[in-house]
Amino acid sequence: MTAIDLARISANSIPNPAIALIGFQRTSQISRDARQAWEDGDRSLLEAEAAQRRDEIFSGALKEIYEEFTPISDALALMGRKPAHVIDIGCGQALNDALMVKAYDPRITLIDIEETKEQYHSWNSAGAGYASLAVAKAFLEENGAREVTTINPRETPNALSGLSGDLVTSLISCGFHYPIGEYLPLMLKTIRAGGVVILDLRTRYFKAPDAALTELLENSRQITLSTLPRRRRILFAQ
Numbered sequence: 001m002t003a004i005d006l007a008r009i010s011a012n013s014i015p016n017p018a019i020a021l022i023g024f025q026r027t028s029q030i031s032r033d034a035r036q037a038w039e040d041g042d043r044s045l046l047e048a049e050a051a052q053r054r055d056e057i058f059s060g061a062l063k064e065i066y067e068e069f070t071p072i073s074d075a076l077a078l079m080g081r082k083p084a085h086v087i088d089i090g091c092g093q094a095l096n097d098a099l100m101v102k103a104y105d106p107r108i109t110l111i112d113i114e115e116t117k118e119q120y121h122s123w124n125s126a127g128a129g130y131a132s133l134a135v136a137k138a139f140l141e142e143n144g145a146r147e148v149t150t151i152n153p154r155e156t157p158n159a160l161s162g163l164s165g166d167l168v169t170s171l172i173s174c175g176f177h178y179p180i181g182e183y184l185p186l187m188l189k190t191i192r193a194g195g196v197v198i199l200d201l202r203t204r205y206f207k208a209p210d211a212a213l214t215e216l217l218e219n220s221r222q223i224t225l226s227t228l229p230r231r232r233r234i235l236f237a238q
Contacts, residue, residue: 004102006066011058013138014093019057020050021131022093025172026061062095068171068233069099071225072198075235076167081196085165087111089183090173094136098143107147109165110136113154153182160186166195175199176231181212187236191220197236198225206232 011019023030023046024038034046050057076083083106088097091110100106112131133150140148151159160183168190174180180187180199187197197220201213209217220236227233 004066004099006059006062009062009098009102009143011054011139013142014058014135016051016054017047018093018132018135019054020046022061022095023050023057025092026057026064028064029057029060062098065095066099068226069096071233072169072235073103075223075225076196079196079237081167083165083167083196085109085167087163087165087168087186087190089168089170090177091133091136092131092173094140096169096171097136097140097145101140101143101145105144105146106167107149107165108140108145109149109151109163110140111151111153111160112136114152164189164193166190166193168195168197170199171233172200172231175201175205175213177202179205179210179212180216181210184212184216187216188219191236191238194238198233199236200231200233202231203229206234 014022020043024035027035030046030049034049037043037045083100083104085107086097086100086104087109088094089111091097091112094108094110097108097110101108110133112133114131114133133152137148137150151163153160163186168183168187170180170183174183176199190197197216205213216236221238223235223237225233225235
């Protein structure tokens with residue numbers, strides 16, 4: 001893959017509160033005190049830090065995500081794939097999707113439940129939200145995306161039923177923070193049509209899969225793209 005010049009990815013459209021959300025998603029970019037205060041229900045410390053260090057937080061998070069993006073692009077290249085329609089489940093502020101735009105110029109569908117009262121970094125039966133779909137869409141358009149669709153499945157649950165694409169991603173979201181069951185039909189549909197699914201799976205979930213993950217594993221072949229202590233990034237295909 002041709003290298004992406006990260007300095008040419010602009011964050012001008014991202015307001016400071018969304019920079020704070022990026023920091024909470026990528027906690028290595030923020031102070032421990034700010035993270036702890038946020039988890040305790042006090043957002044003021046992180047919001048102040050985001051205002052003061054916005055460029056540093058954004059560029060640090062983008063660099064982290066780019067380092068994780070490279071194995072994805074390498075695997076897709078080996079498979080001869082150039083995604084035309086990327087569906088991102090739990091897109092957050094869509095930094096990974098900006099890299100997809102620069103690398104492949106695909107259509108993008110962003111799926112997120114946006115901000116929720118629950119804020120956590122652990123495993124739960126349902127996801128927590130840390131995003132604004134409007135901000136994520138504006139960010140991608142600012143950086144050259146030609147077509148961006150947004151779906152909040154809590155507001156428009158039927159929007160998932162007719163959805164199809166050739167690459168479905170969920171990075172540090174579905175499969176890491178909550179089970180994949182809600183999105184299993186989309187994943188299986190994508191794989192059966194010849195597409196690819198890429199998930200970050202929490203290690204203990206992968207080792208003790210529920211019925212939905214078992215079905216996905218049984219109906220695909222898997223390529224492990226990376227392994228970290230708490231998660232492994234896996235590509236699923238025919």
